[in-house]
Amino acid sequence: MSAVRAFRPITAAELAWRTELGSGDPEYVELWWLDAALDNGWQVGIGLYRSRPFDGGRPAITVNLLRPGHPYLELHTGFAPDEFEPYPFGGRWGDHNQLVGGLSERGDPATFDLSLDVGRVRLELAATVVCAGVKFTTASPGFTHHRPESGTAVGWWPVAPRADVSGWIALDGDRVPVRGRVHTEKQLSSLPLAGREKARSAQSIWTWGHFTCGDYTGLWTDSAASEQLGYRHFTPFVLYREGEPILSTFAFASSVERFRIEPGTGLPRPEVVTLKAAQGELEFFARLTDGRVSDQFELDGNEGAYYCRQVGRIDAELYHWGRATRLTGDVVHEWGTQAGNFPFASVRP
Numbered sequence: 518m519s520a521v522r523a524f525r526p527i528t529a530a531e532l533a534w535r536t537e538l539g540s541g542d543p544e545y546v547e548l549w550w551l552d553a554a555l556d557n558g559w560q561v562g563i564g565l566y567r568s569r570p571f572d573g574g575r576p577a578i579t580v581n582l583l584r585p586g587h588p589y590l591e592l593h594t595g596f597a598p599d600e601f602e603p604y605p606f607g608g609r610w611g612d613h614n615q616l617v618g619g620l621s622e623r624g625d626p627a628t629f630d631l632s633l634d635v636g637r638v639r640l641e642l643a644a645t646v647v648c649a650g651v652k653f654t655t656a657s658p659g660f661t662h663h664r665p666e667s668g669t670a671v672g673w674w675p676v677a678p679r680a681d682v683s684g685w686i687a688l689d690g691d692r693v694p695v696r697g698r699v700h701t702e703k704q705l706s707s708l709p710l711a712g713r714e715k716a717r718s719a720q721s722i723w724t725w726g727h728f729t730c731g732d733y734t735g736l737w738t739d740s741a742a743s744e745q746l747g748y749r750h751f752t753p754f755v756l757y758r759e760g761e762p763i764l765s766t767f768a769f770a771s772s773v774e775r776f777r778i779e780p781g782t783g784l785p786r787p788e789v790v791t792l793k794a795a796q797g798e799l800e801f802f803a804r805l806t807d808g809r810v811s812d813q814f815e816l817d818g819n820e821g822a823y824y825c826r827q828v829g830r831i832d833a834e835l836y837h838w839g840r841a842t843r844l845t846g847d848v849v850h851e852w853g854t855q856a857g858n859f860p861f862a863s864v865r866p
Contacts, residue, residue: 563580569595581812613634631644680698
């Protein structure tokens with residue numbers, strides 16, 4: 518039976534590195550991504566790569582740190598291929614960087630520990646999973662696009678949409694105890710994402726994000742392919758209450774309601790984004806506002822191929838049988854586009 522779009526728990530196949538893909542392809546990308554929202558106001562984004570195009574397809578680690586009242590900090594280090602060791606749930610990069618995960622009795626992600634030593638930042642974090650992961654197809658591994666005859670594949674699946682995390686982070690040797698929440702996911706692609714104007718792209722324009730509102734946790738993407746792939750949208754949305762999914766649907770849309778030019782970069786970014794999802798008698802609507810830019814640049818150096826990542830506020834309503842539950846919380850979200858989709862002049866500082 519061929520695979521179909523559906524929501525399913527992730528398995529060992531989604532946790533594993535897909536080492537059969539990307540051989541000799543410097544543009545192939547495969548990584549773990551972790552977003553931590555800490556009680557002291559810090560936001561930390563961590564990319565753990567088996568293959569990173571900006572590093573010629575070699576292993577790498579990136580760390581993005583956003584602290585209230587401080588400049589945004591981005592760190593990066595690369596590794597030789599033999600310095601990377603894949604684990605069934607995690608991996609090792611060099612001698613001082615490691616992600617190690619553990620499973621529950623039924624095979625769901627349950628815990629993970631992260632150790633990093635990257636430039637000015639060292640950290641030790643331990644996480645306990647609240648919301649276990651999800652994939653968006655009956656296939657295993659959960660590729661959203663796969664052509665075995667050509668060796669092409671695209672995949673994205675949250676491993677732990679929400680986990681409680683504690684430990685410490687040292688910046689320039691100053692160690693700070695931390696506690697908070699972390700979102701963890703896997704990504705891979707052997708097809709171009711964004712890219713040059715009129716190029717074939719698996720992800721031509723998109724929004725993506727995750728949020729927490731008290732006991733509620735949500736995640737989504739609204740990702741459109743390029744003209745050559747029919748402008749088809751991939752639109753999964755999942756809402757959890759505590760650890761259980763209560764709404765999971767592909768009947769979802771994300772819209773940028775208003776753009777602005779970011780003064781520091783002269784590049785466009787969403788100022789207001791809305792989310793709309795429905796499943797049976799449940800309907801969800803949200804507004805994303807008050808964004809603070811945590812990363813913004815032109816993708817792959819292509820003029821007009823924009824990317825922006827923000828941390829902001831979410832105000833939402835969950836409707837059920839005519840009654841509304843109002844939610845507020847924090848959101849991390851991104852918007853990106855390949856060149857040519859947004860052909861308006863940038864305003865350089």
